Amino acid sequence: MSRFTRKLRKWSVDILDLPQDLVFDLPRLTMVGNKQLLIENHRGVLHFSPDQLRLALPEGSLTVAGSRLVIKAIMPEEILIEGDIAAIQYLGTGEKR
Amino acid sequence: MKTPGLTKLRGSVKVTVRGGHIEAFVNELARERIEVWNLKSIGPNRLEMEVVISDYYRLRPLLKKTSCRVHVDQREGLPFFWNQVFKRKWFIAGFVLFFLMIYGFSSMVWDIEVKGNVKIPTEDILLAAKEEGIYPFQWISRLPEQDKLSKDLTRKLSGTSWVGVSKTGTKVTIEVVEAAQPKNTELQSPRSLVSKTDAVVTHIFAERGQPEVSKNDRVTKGSVLISGIQGEQAVVAKGDVRGLVWHEYTIEAPLVRKQKVYTGEKKEKGYLYFGSTAIQIWGYGKVSYEQSQTLTQMDPLTWRNWKLPIGWMSEDVMEVTELETKQSVEQTVIRGLERAKLDILAKNGADAQIVQQKILHEKTDNGKVYMKVLFEVEQNIAEELPIVHHQGE
The missing domain is CATH 3.30.70.250 (Malonyl-CoA ACP transacylase, ACP-binding)
Structure with missing residues (x-):
């Protein structure tokens, strides 16, 4: 994305009050307590073990740490994780302007 | 999801x-x-x-x-x-077959009962029912309507006034009400009525035949009372002839009356029996009574209405003594006469009437009363005598 288009999009999001995930291709996380986590708009699994799950994102990656993690369902853009989730960490998603 | x-x-x-x-x-x-x-x-x-x-x-x-x-x-x-079920397909097939058989067998007629017939043989009714489609192993669903069956059977079986067919489960009950039919009169050969004893006629009524005597006539044994030959024809004589007959009785009655009386002493014996063999269980020991009567009671095991050949038999041996009571001469006479009267009624029919009794002679000897009594009895004196046709020699 060129710098200009990004700026234009940011501006339209601010003006029109649009949800950012649609416009910026950001992941959307829906979490129910620490038991269930639905991640939309991911780019695949990088690592999967019972206590860690790393997902690729359009930019950077996301690490879900916890114990007894289970992928309940997986689809091209969506993933449902269950287990005792302890932490969610973003890596390499520094804002580029 | x-x-x-x-x-x-x-x-x-x-x-x-x-x-x-x-x-x-x-x-x-x-x-x-x-x-x-x-x-x-x-x-x-x-x-x-x-x-x-x-x-x-x-x-x-x-x-x-x-x-x-x-x-x-x-x-x-x-x-x-x-897949697993298919591996045990014969077991499953057996299971299905079982239910099919239960269903199939319960939709068949298994038993036919015929009730209420007296004169018509059960076999005839069953035969008629078979023609109508009621027979064992017939499908119940193939039976015609019950009122149609009942109508057809009534028509088919002569001598019935109504036939009812009812079905409970796998059993068909055919209920028959037989028509009341007039009694067939016996065929009788021509006959006359003759006197069976010497008598004096007191009453004569001829229903059929020619009366030969009239009231107050003296008749001897064998004389014709009502003739069976009427005109040139032989008929069955029928009628009622009564006459006075004398019966002489020699009565012998003891003055002492002997009666058997229970003393109240008894001994019980118990047996188990199988068929005709009995095994004594209790009541062993000699019976010390001089005279006794034994009362036996069988108590077979029963199942529903059947008596099994196994059961319990109890015997009560009861002591008996003879009680002698002395009676006066008058009492003895009355008892003797009573016995004679009963004998007359038994021999000459219940409609015999004792008109008069006369004690001709009475004697008491050796503890017995001897007497001679003459009874005058009005009774039926007619006896049948067939008319035999003598065919030319």
Whole structure:
């Protein structure tokens, strides 16, 4: 994305009050307590073990740490994780302007 | 969106995937939109997951691509159940056959009962019923309507005024009401009525035949009272002739009356019996009574209405003594006369009437009363005598 288009999009999001995930291709996380986590708009699994799950994102990656993690369902853009989730960490998603 | 719908119906397998790049394999699954669920990581490069059977076969190219191997751990759902059922198909067939037989046998007529017939043989009724379609092993559904059956059977069986057919379960009951038919009179050969003793006629009424005597006539034994020959024809003489007859009785009656009386002493004996063999259980020992009477009671085991040939027999041996009562001469006479009167009634019919009694002679000797009595009895004196045709010599 060129710098200009990004700026234009940011501006339209601010003006029109649009949800950012649609416009910026950001992941959307829906979490129910620490038991269930639905991640939309991911780019695949990088690592999967019972206590860690790393997902690729359009930019950077996301690490879900916890114990007894289970992928309940997986689809091209969506993933449902269950287990005792302890932490969610973003890596390499520094804002580029 | 936990598990795809109807997995139980479609059948699913739990598989373990190992080797190669597990994460790459998972990404491929997502890209191919293969429905998998409950992915669990079990150790390095090992993954457990569940997948629908139809999708299982789509795994193969992905496995090749990511150099993984798959192993089926668990199968569940209807297709696998059917497989198992099919393995025991003869058992299932037997099961189905059992129900079919129960159903089939309970929709058959097994038993036909005929009730209420007296003169018409049961076999005839069953034969008529068979023609109408009621017979053992006939399908109940093929029986005609009950009122039609009843109508047809009534028509078919002569001598019935109504036939009812009712069905309870597998049993058909045919109830017959027989028509009341006039009594057939016996055919009799021509006859006359003659006197059976010497008598004086007191009453004569000829229903059929020619009366030969009239009231107050003296008749001797064998004389014709009502002749069976009327005009030139022989008929069956019928009528009522009564006359006075004298009976002489010699009565002998003891003054002492002997009676058997229970003393109240008794001994009980118990037996178990099988058929005609009895085994004594209690009441052993000698019976010390001089005179005794034994009362036996059988108590067989019963089942429903059947008496089994096994049971309990009890015997009561009761002591008896003879009681002698002395009677006066008058009492003895009355008793003797009573006995004689009973004898007359027994010999000459219950309609005999004692008109007069005369004690001709009475004597008491050796503890006995001897007497001679003359009874004048009005009784039926007619006796039948067939008329025999003498055919030319």
